[in-house]
Amino acid sequence: MKNVADYFGCMVFDDRVxxxxxxxxxxxxxxHTIDEGARLDETVANAVANAMREWAIENxxxxxxxxxxxxxxxxxxxxxSFISPSPDGRVIMDFSGKELIKxxxxxxxxxxxxxxxxxxxxGYTAWDPxxxxxxxxxxxxxxxxxxxxxxEALDKKTPLLRSMxxxxxxxxxxxxxxxxxxxxxxxxxxxxxxxxxxxxxxxxKRSDLIFTGRTLFGRxxxxxxxxxxxYFGAIKPRVEAYMTELNEELWKLGILAKTQHNExxxxxxxxxxxxxxxxxxxxxxxxxxxxxxxVAQRHGLCCLLHEKPFANVNGSGKHNNWSMSTDSGTNLxxxxxxxxxxxQFLLFLCAVIKAVDDYQDLLRISVATAxxxxxxxxxxxxxxxxxxxxxxxxxxxLEAIENDTPYKNAKKTKMQLGVDVLPKxxxxxxxxxxxxxxxxxxxxxxxxxxxxSNSIACANIMLNSAVAQSLKxxxxxxxxxxxxxxxxxxxxxxxxxxxxxxxxxxNGYDDKWIEEATKVRGLMNLRTTPDAIPHxxxxxxxxxxxxxxxxxxxxxxxxxxxxxxxxxxSVIIEANxxxxxxxxxxxxxxxxxxxxxxxxxxxxxxxxxxxxxxTKTANELSRLVNSIDKSANELDNAIQNVSVASDIIDEGYxxxxxxxxxxxxxxxPCDEAEMITAKKFWPFPxxxxxxxxxx
Ligand code: ADP
Ligand code: MG
Numbered sequence: 001m002k003n004v005a006d007y008f009g010c011m012v013f014d015d016r017v018x019x020x021x022x023x024x025x026x027x028x029x030x031x032h033t034i035d036e037g038a039r040l041d042e043t044v045a046n047a048v049a050n051a052m053r054e055w056a057i058e059n060x061x062x063x064x065x066x067x068x069x070x071x072x073x074x075x076x077x078x079x080x081s082f083i084s085p086s087p088d089g090r091v092i093m094d095f096s097g098k099e100l101i102k103x104x105x106x107x108x109x110x111x112x113x114x115x116x117x118x119x120x121x122x123g124y125t126a127w128d129p130x131x132x133x134x135x136x137x138x139x140x141x142x143x144x145x146x147x148x149x150x151x152e153a154l155d156k157k158t159p160l161l162r163s164m165x166x167x168x169x170x171x172x173x174x175x176x177x178x179x180x181x182x183x184x185x186x187x188x189x190x191x192x193x194x195x196x197x198x199x200x201x202x203x204x205k206r207s208d209l210i211f212t213g214r215t216l217f218g219r220x221x222x223x224x225x226x227x228x229x230x231y232f233g234a235i236k237p238r239v240e241a242y243m244t245e246l247n248e249e250l251w252k253l254g255i256l257a258k259t260q261h262n263e264x265x266x267x268x269x270x271x272x273x274x275x276x277x278x279x280x281x282x283x284x285x286x287x288x289x290x291x292x293x294x295v296a297q298r299h300g301l302c303c304l305l306h307e308k309p310f311a312n313v314n315g316s317g318k319h320n321n322w323s324m325s326t327d328s329g330t331n332l333x334x335x336x337x338x339x340x341x342x343x344q345f346l347l348f349l350c351a352v353i354k355a356v357d358d359y360q361d362l363l364r365i366s367v368a369t370a371x372x373x374x375x376x377x378x379x380x381x382x383x384x385x386x387x388x389x390x391x392x393x394x395x396x397x398l399e400a401i402e403n404d405t406p407y408k409n410a411k412k413t414k415m416q417l418g419v420d421v422l423p424k425x426x427x428x429x430x431x432x433x434x435x436x437x438x439x440x441x442x443x444x445x446x447x448x449x450x451x452x453s454n455s456i457a458c459a460n461i462m463l464n465s466a467v468a469q470s471l472k473x474x475x476x477x478x479x480x481x482x483x484x485x486x487x488x489x490x491x492x493x494x495x496x497x498x499x500x501x502x503x504x505x506x507n508g509y510d511d512k513w514i515e516e517a518t519k520v521r522g523l524m525n526l527r528t529t530p531d532a533i534p535h536x537x538x539x540x541x542x543x544x545x546x547x548x549x550x551x552x553x554x555x556x557x558x559x560x561x562x563x564x565x566x567x568x569x570s571v572i573i574e575a576n577x578x579x580x581x582x583x584x585x586x587x588x589x590x591x592x593x594x595x596x597x598x599x600x601x602x603x604x605x606x607x608x609x610x611x612x613x614x615t616k617t618a619n620e621l622s623r624l625v626n627s628i629d630k631s632a633n634e635l636d637n638a639i640q641n642v643s644v645a646s647d648i649i650d651e652g653y654x655x656x657x658x659x660x661x662x663x664x665x666x667x668x669p670c671d672e673a674e675m676i677t678a679k680k681f682w683p684f685p686x687x688x689x690x691x692x693x694x695x
Contacts, residue, residue, distance in 0.1 A: 009254035011059065013052055013133040013140075021051040033129050035327075036184070037165075040129065045097030052133060053082060053095035056140035064095060066103035066125035067141040069156045070110040071562045073455050075286050076146075078105045079139050100142060101127050111565065113558025115152045123147060123154050128161065131283045134253050143283055152555055156457035159550050160279055163464035166548035170471035171324060171332070171348075177478050178344045182326035187464055190275030190444075191285045192259075194316035194452050195292055196267050196304040197239060199693040202685040203302035207585075211577045212570070213306035213453075214371070216663070217586070219671045220312040221688035225265045233262045238694055239269065242299045246271070249291050255284045265314040266691040275321060275444075278464070282457045285318075289453070301694065307451035308374035310687060311667075315375045316452035320459050323444035324348065324467075334443040343488060346401075347474060350495040352445060353388060354473075355466035356438055357502035359544070360386040361524055361535040362466060363438070363449070366458040368529040368563065370570040372451035377527060379509045382437035382448050384532075385517045385525045387504040389436035395505060401489075402496040435508035465550045472548075529567045530652030536560045564648045571655045571663075575639050578666055582632045585683040587625060590673045593681040594621040617676065624673045631666040638662045 009016070018027055026047040032038045040048075056064070063079040070076050084094035103125040110123070125144035133142045146155035153159050164186060171185035203209050208216040235243065243260050250257040256274035263270050271292070273284060289305055296303035308315035324332040332348045335341070356363065363386050367376075375381040390398070400407035433439060439446045450459055474491060481487030501521040506513060517523040526532035535541065537560055545551045551559070601614035638658045645651035674682060685693070 004251055007248075008251045011135040011252045012254040013055060014254060017055055018048075018051070021055060022047060030129065037130075040101070042097055045101050047097075049095050049097045049100040052100065052140065053093060056135055057082065057093055059135050060138060061135050061140045062138045064099070064140040064142065066105065066127075066144040068105075068125050068144045068146040069282075069286060069455065069457065070146055070154060071113070071156065071559070072111060073156075073453070073566075075290065076105075076110070077139070077141065103144065105146075110146075110154065111562045112148070112154055113561035113565070115148055115154060115554060115558045122149065124149065128157060128279070130161075130277075131280050132254065134287075136253070136287075152552060152558075156455050156461075157279065157282070159461045159555070160282060160457045160464075162550045163461045163468070163548070164278060166468040166550055167324070167464040167471070170468045170475055173475035173479070174347065174471055175326070175344075177475070177484065178340065180326070180330070180344065182328065182330075184327050185324055185332065186327075187278045187322060187324050187460065188275045188444075189278045189281040189456060189460060190273060190321040191281060191450075191456050192270055192272040192319040192321070193285065193288060193292075194263055194268060194270045194318065196265070196309050196316065197242065197269065197296060197301045197694055198267060198304060198690045200297065200300050200302045202690055202693050206684045206690075207581055208574075208577050209302070209304070209309075212574045213304060214309045214574075215311070215687070215690070216574055216578045217581065217667055217670050217674070218310065218687040218690075219674050221686065221691060223266075223688075223692075224313055228264070230262050230266050230268070231264045235260075235262060235269075236694060238299065238301075242295060242301060243269075243271075245298065246292060246295045249295055250288060253284075253287060253291075255288060257288070263314070263316075265310070267694060268314065268316065275323070278322075278460050282455065282460065285456050305453045307369070307371035307453060310691065313687070313691065314380045315371075315378075317375060317381050317448065318450040318452050318454060318456065320447040320450050320456055320463075321441070321444050322447060322460065322463060331443050333440075333445070343492075346397075346492055347488065348471075349394075349440075350492050350499075351467050351470035351474060353499050353502060354470040354495050355463070356386060356388055357499040358469070359462065359466035359541070360502065361526060361532065361538065362462040362541055363447070363459070364524070364526045365532045365536050365563075366462040367449045367451060367454055368526075368532045368567075369451055369454065370529060370567045370574075371453060372449075373528045375451065376449060377514075382435060382508050383514055383517075383525075384527045385508075385514060385523050386437050386449070386502070387508065387517065387523065388445075388502050389433045389439040389505055389508075390503055391433075391440060392505065394440060395503065398496050398500075398503075402493055402500070433505065433508075436504070437508065461550060465545055465548050468548050469544050528656050530564065530649070530656045533560055533563050533567070533652070534649055536563075561648055564652045568642070568648065568651050568655055571659055572639060572642065575635055575659055575663055578663055579632055579636055579639070581684075582628055582666060582670055586670050586673065587628055587632075589681050589683040590621055590625055590628070590677055593677045594618055594625065596678075596681070597621065620676060621673070624669045624676075627669040628666070628673065631662070631669060635659075635662040635666050 018030060026044050029044045030048055033040045063081045065077040065079045067075060067077050082093040082095055083091040086092045104122060105125060123146055125146050128143045128145055131143035133140060145158040147153055147158060167187060168185050172182060175182050247257045257271060258274045259272040261270055292303045335345045364384060377383040397407055437449045447459055477491060478484060478487055514525060518525045536556055542553055542556055545556060546553055597614050597618045601611040601618060604611040642651055642654050642659060645654050
């Protein structure tokens with residue numbers, strides 16, 4: 001098992017395994033289901049289940065599970081063994097087609113945002129044959145969707161699959177008008193995943209990391225990221241050993257782990273896979289996050305996926321590289337070789353521009369979590385204002401079309417759609433701006449607002465749906481046009497005119513941009529999660545998402561509720577952790593050090609030695625102790641107050657406006673105390689220990 005090509009995908013029930021283990025009739029029928037969504041009949045399901053079971057048992061599996069993605073944002077699994085009693089008192093290993101296709105986890109404890117109260121108490125899981133089954137540990141995992149009995153989606157996979165279908169349907173209408181052959185159009189994603197690695201023995205000493213995934217106290221160490229010596233720096237042997245094992249584990253699961261490097265902050269790293277179909281990329285990213293954490297433990301490390309594990313140090317995000325392509329592999333965001341392909345490219349490009357402008361709030365909502373609020377707009381990640389970067393070249397093309405003026409680089413006088421050949425936009429000319437939330441990078445868009453722990457499902461659901469909506473409007477118009485070319489030209493010009501406010505090629509970190517964006521261009525600045533989430537239920541958003549059958553109205557209400565609930569709970573857990581740490585760890589430690597200083601002062605005084613330093617320090621510590629106590633009491637009160645909120649939206653606002661500021665107030669004297677308390681008295685590892693502890 002040394003050669004990667006030999007063991008890649010060895011734990012996946014993939015096409016190769018299917019071909020070798022299924023009869024050609026069953027294989028063809030399953031393939032038809034996978035590629036075109038055809039219904040799977042029971043005899044086929046039984047045959048597939050049989051083959052899966054045999055294969056899984058040969059590879060050491062004893063259990064199977066329907067692996068799904070509830071609204072908690074992580075994955076869920078309930079393991080059942082294959083055993084079934086036989087009359088002779090022993091067992092046989094059994095797995096039926098019915099068990100493969102449908103499961104009924106007692107899922108009443110998963111968040112449903114009210115869906116279950118109005119519909120059925122129990123949910124069921126249904127196999128997603130487009131994502132391969134795989135073996136994790138001793139369990140055969142079957143990727144599934146999770147729904148209520150009323151058919152309401154209780155997970156992230158179902159709406160994602162629906163959004164892919166919505167985009168497929170509308171994109172095919174457009175391609176037909178251009179005479180482009182295609183059986184289906186799907187979106188592809190390559191998510192770049194950032195993470196931190198810290199020594200496990202230090203992690204275990206900090207209850208903030210244990211309970212919340214981020215540090216709630218800690219002074220910036222003498223050295224942070226200012227030297228830029230970590231970014232792309234040589235990888236330390238211990239980290240390299242971790243990455244090697246991580247890659248092996250991912251490759252066995254058929255995950256195309258490709259690029260790895262050190263990131264900007266000390267102890268921060270990145271992993272990017274090769275892009276693949278969106279729902280598979282989503283499953284793979286969830287698995288990647290899980291395996292990153294598991295493998296870290298084996299190396300005495302902890303992998304932090306939180307968006308902001310350390311204050312004053314860059315946090316972690318996830319870049320969602322997204323494109324649309326046909327079944328034959330034509331990338332619709334790539335300018336083609338012929339003028340006609342270029343007109344088609346420009347139309348798809350415009351569809352994205354229009355989608356991002358019309359549904360900027362949905363894109364912001366799709367990345368809204370308590371953790372990500374710390375990054376967006378903090379000059380380390382894009383601002384909370386959504387805009388698009390196109391690069392100078394493409395921008396000039398659009399300007400020429402909009403104004404009917406000559407395109408600057410071309411010899412021809414006017415940009416004529418369907419006549420002119422566009423220049424090739426390669427990465428080098430399009431990828432210079434790293435501050436944009438949504439950047440065109442040659443043949444794909446890179447959505448950069450995602451937090452490192454976000455499921456990429458949400459962002460892609462919104463992106464696919466919004467683009468499907470633009471395409472629908474275009475198709476409705478073009479299908480009835482008497483002169484296709486002139487209607488096309490008009491529509492592209494109109495899109496550019498109507499939506500150019502969303503295009504911004506400058507520095508997204510500049511405060512002046514935020515002012516221009518909001519005051520001059522009228523773009524939305526939804527700074528925090530409670531600012532953003534209620535817009536999910538705005539009429540235009542509900543209409544678009546229900547029209548394309550991506551969500552029902554009840555499902556949207558449930559998402560709104562759950563996301564806000566999640567925000568509130570996360571921050572309240574943080575606040576309670578701060579209270580505990582400050583009262584039970586920091587205050588006793590500072591008092592102990594103070595007592596040590598006071599006794600030193602008394603001893604010196606008894607001998608008639610001057611004790612100015614001790615007196616000054618003891619006074620300072622005393623002041624800090626009082627300040628910590630006062631701030632802790634105020635935070636405690638603020639936590640109690642939250643319970644009087646009238647509803648979840650109100651609770652979100654209270655947390656934003658009172659709880660979070662009180663948390664900062666408590667942190668301040670604690671971090672100051674860290675500065676003057678002797679290291680051996682400080683109760684937990686410092687930023688310096690954590691960030692520079694892996695050697
Ligand atoms: P960056 O320069 O942003 O760090 P990387 O090379 O690390 O870029 O990652 C780029 C990601 O984009 C990879 O996951 C890659 O597979 C993905 N990608 C490349 N082409 C496409 C495409 N056409 N559609 C979607 N994703 C793509
Ligand atoms: Mg990137």
